[in-house]
Amino acid sequence: FGENDDCIGWPLGGEGQGMPWMFQMMNESRIGTATIGLGIGSLAAQNTTAYAKERVQGPHITKMRDPDTPRVPIIEHPAVRFNLLQMRARVEGMRALMFKATFLLDEISVTDDPEMQASKQNLVDLLTPMCKGWCTEVGLEVVQTGIQVLGGVGYTKDFPMEQLYRDLRVAPIYEGTTDIQALDLVGRKMMQNQGALFVALLQQIGEFLPSLGEHPRLASLGKIYENYCDTLSDLALGTQEVMQIRGIEGVVLHATPFLMFCSSVTAGWLLLQQAVVAHDRLEKLKHEHGIGDLDTAEFLKENPQARFYENKLITTQFFVEAVIPQYEGLMAAAKRRNYDPLDIVF
Ligand SMILES: Cc1cc2nc3c(=O)[nH]c(=O)nc-3n(C[C@H](O)[C@H](O)[C@H](O)COP(=O)(O)OP(=O)(O)OC[C@H]3O[C@@H](n4cnc5c(N)ncnc54)[C@H](O)[C@@H]3O)c2cc1C
Known part of the structure; x- marks a missing residue:
């Protein structure tokens, strides 16, 4: 392993470029x-x-x-x-x-x-x-x-x-480790260009949400989802204040819960997009088979394609209503500005 000083190394990408190259890999x-x-x-x-x-x-x-x-x-x-x-x-x-x-x-x-x-x-x-x-x-x-x-x-x-x-x-x-991923997200990626990457993500989500506004099946789910985006945005904005009160230690203390919540909200955005498609396809199938709302339950039992779309809608609803809040709950300590883990003497 080079204890005898007889190893040769070749720096890849030039001096000082090790980290960017390492990160590409x-x-x-x-x-x-x-x-x-x-x-x-x-x-x-x-x-x-x-x-x-x-x-x-x-x-x-x-x-x-x-x-x-x-x-x-x-x-x-x-x-x-x-x-x-x-x-x-x-x-x-x-x-x-x-x-x-x-x-x-x-x-x-x-x-x-x-x-x-x-x-x-x-x-x-x-x-x-x-x-x-x-x-x-x-x-x-x-x-x-x-x-x-x-x-x-x-x-x-x-x-x-x-x-x-x-x-x-x-x-x-x-x-x-997961904590290191959270440091990467909160400490590096979200800090880059004054949070431009994170703002761009929220913007993309924000551009999609109005399409749910009048949606016959997903409108109320869209409203529930919008609240998570607001919470996410508030938490990100609050980072500056936490930085002033407790410094970087206070910010990264809640980085892993933030990663879990932020990822679930991002996944929710993507599932809602899928749900819009599933709804359109299901309605088209019902139309093609001359199925009215009253016959839908029977149709779903018999037609696997229709069931797939219906299940996608149900799964998305459950994800938004029941799964995301489980990860949002992890942010309780951050919302209360709880710094006990930093203060306790082990
Ligand atoms: C089966 C297996 C295969 C592996 N294969 C490879 C491989 O092919 N190549 C390779 O290079 N490595 C490999 N590894 C190593 C692996 O990447 C490391 O084990 C892993 O990155 C964690 O590092 P560590 O074990 O030194 O733990 P440590 O760095 O000692 O971490 C211990 C704990 O402290 C936390 N921690 C450490 N630093 C910080 C910090 N700055 N902020 C917050 N928390 C922190 C960690 O999250 C973790 O909970 C392998 C490991 C295993 C178990």
């Missing part, structure tokens, strides 16, 4: 590591849903008092359904975020317009720590929930879930 591998969160999380969600349809345990809650009632597959228990949708919504959120980042990379590689390249690269730079930090953490949450849904066999080697957990557990650690 790191950013690619961070997106790659984020894929592990999405891939394993998605596999866990599929395995868990399949198991929940097979495993028979307990009576249905509506027939609990009837001793002769048959036992039902666990997918019929509300608590299990809640967990399954928690998993699915997270997987779809991760996939949306990953598709956005990698599609931008594709766009960069096919355009010769330097301005276009720069603006897309800026967004990739902002999304990279979100993909790496959020998708690896959220992928783990998905597997963890899946293990719980499987019950005892989720913990044993008889089923693949425990291995999925072990395989994924390293992803929030290597290629830079």
Whole structure:
């Protein structure tokens, strides 16, 4: 390893350029590591849903008092359904975020317009720590929930879930831990050009939101979503004040919760875009088959394509109404300007 002074090194990219070169490599591998969160999380969600349809345990809650009632597959228990949708919504959120980042990379590689390249690269730079930090953490949450849904066999080697957990557990650690991704997001990317990257992201979201204003199915969801954007914006604006009160320590103290919340809001924006498309396609399908609102439930049972679009709408609604607030909750300490972890003497 060079202890004998007989090693030769070649600086890549010239003196003083090590960090930018390192980051070019790191950013690619961070997106790659984020894929592990999405891939394993998605596999866990599929395995868990399949198991929940097979495993028979307990009576249905509506027939609990009837001793002769048959036992039902666990997918019929509300608590299990809640967990399954928690998993699915997270997987779809991760996939949306990953598709956005990698599609931008594709766009960069096919355009010769330097301005276009720069603006897309800026967004990739902002999304990279979100993909790496959020998708690896959220992928783990998905597997963890899946293990719980499987019950005892989720913990044993008889089923693949425990291995999925072990395989994924390293992803929030290597290629830079989640806290390091959060430092990258809050300490570097959001500080660049007086926050221009972050402002550009909020602007893009802001340009999309009016399209939900009069939407027949997504208007009220759009309003709920807008509140998260306001909170995100307020938190970012409040950074200056925190800097004055507690300095950079105070700012980065809440960086990881911020990364989790900011990423979930970004994923929500992308899911809402998908939901708009899903709604249009579903309406078109219904029109083609002459289906009125009263026949929709039956149509959804019979037509897998229609069910796919309807499920996309339901999943997006759940993501916005139930999943994003879980990450927003992580910001409670930041909102209250709580600095206890800095003050306590360990
Ligand atoms: C299975 C495996 C394979 C690996 N493969 C490779 C590889 O191929 N190539 C390679 O180069 N490396 C590899 N690594 C190393 C990996 O990238 C590091 O383990 C990882 O970056 C964390 O660094 P560390 O282990 O030194 O932890 P530390 O840096 O000691 O971190 C410990 C804790 O402190 C926190 N922390 C540290 N610094 C800060 C800070 N400034 N601000 C806030 N929190 C901080 C971390 O978030 C973490 O919670 C691999 C690791 C594993 C486990």
